[in-house]
Amino acid sequence: xxxxxxxxxxxKPVVGHLDPFFFEINQEIRTGLQQVFGTANPFTMAISATxxxxxxxxxxxxxxxxxxxxxxAGGFFADRMVEMGKRQExxxxxxxxxxxxxxxxxxxxEAILREKPHVVAFVHGETSTGVSTPGHAICKAAKEVDALxxxxxxTSLGTMPINLxxxxxxxxxxxxxxxxxxxxxxSPITCSPRALERLMARKSAQRTWYFxxxxxxxxxxxxxxxxxxxPISMFYALREGIALIMEEGVEARFARHKTNAxxxxxxFEAMGLxxxxxxxxxxxxxxxxKVPAGVNDLDVRKKLMDNHSIEIQGGFGQLAGQVxxxxxxGEGSQAANVDLLLGALRExx
Amino acid sequence: xxxxxxxxxxxKPVVGHLDPFFFEINQEIRTGLQQVFGTANPFTMAISATxxxxxxxxxxxxxxxxxxxxxxAGGFFADRMVEMGKRQExxxxxxxxxxxxxxxxxxxxEAILREKPHVVAFVHGETSTGVSTPGHAICKAAKEVDALxxxxxxTSLGTMPINLxxxxxxxxxxxxxxxxxxxxxxSPITCSPRALERLMARKSAQRTWYFxxxxxxxxxxxxxxxxxxxPISMFYALREGIALIMEEGVEARFARHKTNAxxxxxxFEAMGLxxxxxxxxxxxxxxxxKVPAGVNDLDVRKKLMDNHSIEIQGGFGQLAGQVxxxxxxGEGSQAANVDLLLGALRExx
Numbered sequence: 001x002x003x004x005x006x007x008x009x010x011x012k013p014v015v016g017h018l019d020p021f022f023f024e025i026n027q028e029i030r031t032g033l034q035q036v037f038g039t040a041n042p043f044t045m046a047i048s049a050t051x052x053x054x055x056x057x058x059x060x061x062x063x064x065x066x067x068x069x070x071x072x073a074g075g076f077f078a079d080r081m082v083e084m085g086k087r088q089e090x091x092x093x094x095x096x097x098x099x100x101x102x103x104x105x106x107x108x109x110e111a112i113l114r115e116k117p118h119v120v121a122f123v124h125g126e127t128s129t130g131v132s133t134p135g136h137a138i139c140k141a142a143k144e145v146d147a148l149x150x151x152x153x154x155t156s157l158g159t160m161p162i163n164l165x166x167x168x169x170x171x172x173x174x175x176x177x178x179x180x181x182x183x184x185x186x187s188p189i190t191c192s193p194r195a196l197e198r199l200m201a202r203k204s205a206q207r208t209w210y211f212x213x214x215x216x217x218x219x220x221x222x223x224x225x226x227x228x229x230x231p232i233s234m235f236y237a238l239r240e241g242i243a244l245i246m247e248e249g250v251e252a253r254f255a256r257h258k259t260n261a262x263x264x265x266x267x268f269e270a271m272g273l274x275x276x277x278x279x280x281x282x283x284x285x286x287x288x289x290k291v292p293a294g295v296n297d298l299d300v301r302k303k304l305m306d307n308h309s310i311e312i313q314g315g316f317g318q319l320a321g322q323v324x325x326x327x328x329x330g331e332g333s334q335a336a337n338v339d340l341l342l343g344a345l346r347e348x349x
Numbered sequence: 350x351x352x353x354x355x356x357x358x359x360x361k362p363v364v365g366h367l368d369p370f371f372f373e374i375n376q377e378i379r380t381g382l383q384q385v386f387g388t389a390n391p392f393t394m395a396i397s398a399t400x401x402x403x404x405x406x407x408x409x410x411x412x413x414x415x416x417x418x419x420x421x422a423g424g425f426f427a428d429r430m431v432e433m434g435k436r437q438e439x440x441x442x443x444x445x446x447x448x449x450x451x452x453x454x455x456x457x458x459e460a461i462l463r464e465k466p467h468v469v470a471f472v473h474g475e476t477s478t479g480v481s482t483p484g485h486a487i488c489k490a491a492k493e494v495d496a497l498x499x500x501x502x503x504t505s506l507g508t509m510p511i512n513l514x515x516x517x518x519x520x521x522x523x524x525x526x527x528x529x530x531x532x533x534x535x536s537p538i539t540c541s542p543r544a545l546e547r548l549m550a551r552k553s554a555q556r557t558w559y560f561x562x563x564x565x566x567x568x569x570x571x572x573x574x575x576x577x578x579x580p581i582s583m584f585y586a587l588r589e590g591i592a593l594i595m596e597e598g599v600e601a602r603f604a605r606h607k608t609n610a611x612x613x614x615x616x617f618e619a620m621g622l623x624x625x626x627x628x629x630x631x632x633x634x635x636x637x638x639k640v641p642a643g644v645n646d647l648d649v650r651k652k653l654m655d656n657h658s659i660e661i662q663g664g665f666g667q668l669a670g671q672v673x674x675x676x677x678x679g680e681g682s683q684a685a686n687v688d689l690l691l692g693a694l695r696e697x698x
Contacts, residue, residue: 002363011356014532049398052577056559087556177578183363185534185580207436207556210405228401231534
């Protein structure tokens with residue numbers, strides 16, 4: 001769900017990509033993103049591509065050919081990180097959990113100390129399963145072996161605390177169409193000073209030009225040297241989405257998501273649905289009750305759409321037919337929507 | 350300049366990236382782009398990045414490590430192609446002309462037959478100089494040595510005929526914010542069946558995932574298999590921009606640009622300004638009269654902005670301080686704008 005104010009902002013007349021007004025907007029976006037990520041990183045910006053572009057920028061800039069990348073996997077987007085790491089000709093080691101679970105602190109620490117990777121990647125909010133991995137143990141162990149950490153925050157940004165600096169995450173990226181309540185089109189990204197040092201010292205050739213973060217830093221924060229023509233209308237949208245978050249308050253926004261997530265989960269359990277993800281590992285934005293035995297998930301989803309115009313997703317990959325995936329995020333995370341969904345789902349099942 | 354209808358379209362509610370409606374819109378865009386490019390290529394689509402993303406997609410997919418890329422250079426964007434080719438670890442050979450000139454047919458043919466490159470790249474409309482290179486001789490010679498051709502059509506698409514198939518161009522890309530009169534945000538791209546065959550047979554590893562055209566073909570035209578979340582609002586905008594072109598008629602649109610370009614050029618010459626580019630090599634969308642001796646281009650540009658709110662660009666690189674760069678494209682290519690600009694420029698000089 002996109003707020004009307006965001007649509008209105010997007011329809012404002014464009015200005016040039018080197019116009020001072022663009023850099024003012026960009027500055028507001030950067031300051032806002034710092035708050036939502038929970039970071040003081042000066043290198044915080046929005047990349048001119050969708051969320052997967054943020055993933056590609058993170059992997060291509062920090063995972064060098066021949067280096068070792070350790071990925072904590074347990075869902076579709078972790079698999080994508082593995083794929084991108086392989087494309088960089090890195091040695092990719094994966095630690096797998098069944099979809100719906102996440103690595104324990106002990107497992108994470110053991111794997112990192114054993115493998116001594118150059119970079120560790122994990123998914124902070126796994127859209128395919130509803131699992132959240134805050135990453136404290138991962139980041140602590142990674143620092144011990146001097147590895148950088150990359151966190152996929154596509155579904156968690158703006159819907160739950162990331163506390164980037166306190167957690168010790170070096171690189172994180174997201175999208176605009178989930179917790180930021182904008183249309184898709186940009187990828188917020190942030191890098192720690194430690195990550196930037198590593199980037200500036202990188203010796204191996206960088207094949208990407210579009211996602212070259214050194215050049216992007218020069219455009220957005222350094223000399224404002226022309227790199228590419230930024231999609232200005234999407235920047236208008238993101239600025240407005242961030243303004244809405246600031247008006248609500250970042251903490252209040254997180255609390256709203258938490259409250260509505262709790263109400264929704266309680267409702268699922270009250271109607272006898274079992275949750276895929278253990279309580280401690282659940283995201284606040286995306287929920288995965290199991291499909292009850294004898295129920296066809298496609299039938300249920302069709303009834304929800306036909307009778308209530310409510311769109312929910314099914315499971316896929318390891319979870320095909322086994323779970324519903326129900327988003328409740330950004331503008332959409334409202335008590336009224338919780339009631340609506342629970343009533344409709346009870347009827348449909 | 351963006352038409353009000355395009356802004357309105359962009360503010361329409363988003364749908365999911367796997368929604369049938371998205372693929373309907375996408376189909377309209379593809380059909381429209383085919384007409385504007387002048388091609389029957391089934392592989393014609395818009396990439397979720399700005400124009401430079403289209404350049405990166407073209408180079409990374411078709412210029413393999415260790416292969417030979419020949420670039421006809423004579424401006425800023427040709428230099429960018431050289432840079433991207435080097436990043437792919439290709440052997441890059443460049444044939445340079447001074448900025449403002451283009452390669453002759455004989456020079457192009459000689460260089461291609463001598464170098465026998467795997468890929469030949471040229472800029473169909475060079476935004477930094479105002480030069481157009483239609484590419485007939487380049488494509489003919491390239492076919493003789495079995496090389497693919499890549500054409501940068503960032504400023505020419507929608508402003509003058511490209512006649513892609515008749516010319517024999519294999520791969521071409523553009524942007525949305527120039528001749529298509531939309532905000533920036535997507536990169537139209539088209540590939541010939543011959544180019545696609547080469548791509549499908551490619552043996553060397555592809556580092557990019559975001560710009561992997563094999564995967565994008567699967568998403569947009571094949572199985573509709575989820576790749577990334579397309580920036581749907583930009584697709585709405587491009588569909589509307591294309592609808593405006595179809596209503597005017599592609600040929601009528603090109604004729605309008607040609608007529609207004611001729612009037613503008615005649616006006617420059619009437620006030621004693623010399624054109625940088627020989628008449629036969631001029632684009633219809635961007636014009637580069639020389640700055641007269643004793644005139645400071647910054648002063649002139651400031652007067653135009655302060656007194657008439659008209660923004661024109663200066664030269665850069667080899668042409669810094671030597672030319673004005675005056676865009677007259679898309680919605681902006683109007684007789685009234687020609688008169689306005691000529692009057693204001695006469696006063697300012």
